Amino acid sequence: MGLTPEDFAVSTAPRDVVRRQYLASAAADLDALRATLAPDVEWTEMTGFPLAGTYRTPEGVTSNVMEVLGRDWSDWTAHDDSYVVEGENVVVLARYTAKNKATGKAMNVRVAHHFVVRGGLIVRFEQFVDTAQVAEAARVD
Template identity: 50%
Template sequence: MTAYDVVKAHYDANDRGDLAGMLAPLADDVRWTEMAGFPCAGTYIGPDAVRENVFERLGREWDGYTASITELLDAGDTVIGLGTYSGTYKATGESMNVRVAHVWRVAGDKVVAFEQFTDTLLVARATSEF
């Protein structure tokens, strides 16, 4: 299985709403980094921390939260996903539609690192109550 296949399996599971499938390719010690300024900002170690601090949190705080990845670039052990985040922040009722880039690092058949890049100003406008 190539790095591209590993990452594609994660996005395919995301498209199905399959959380277990999204977590399956993550190494036990994966370093998952959400960009500073994003609501889930930080680096989380391990699939359980990612599930709790990223996926479950997004589900609690957003209506219709979607990560739609429209392009997947194969760079060997590194894979880049490009797409759009959208959703409505429950606390404010404000929506967002922002571009995103994901950088994945894969060793063997497991994701060992993930880093997110997005327009945090547009996300902040949706999550801010002022």
């Protein structure tokens, strides 16, 4: 079940834009997620994370990050627990939960995300995560 356009037209406040991104991700609604991203978005997954690197464009982000996570992990969810907002900067303290499809191992790892939102769109994202815990869940014994 996808989100409706009304879910994304409510507010351009940075916190609200970031929250809609999490809701779209949790619903696996990639069109809605792309609608939160600027055309020139820079999305950086941390060094050591399975998808490490910087991805550009909304399509680049969803095809290289969200689609791959969905392919390799069952029930991948980023739980946005708390927000710290200062101007266009939004830091989210969160956690990832998922089960690796190849190993069957579950993970529950704390994470911090830094977003920059301008003009109602996410222009930059940077992930901070304990990559060792993610790697352990993906490691075949």
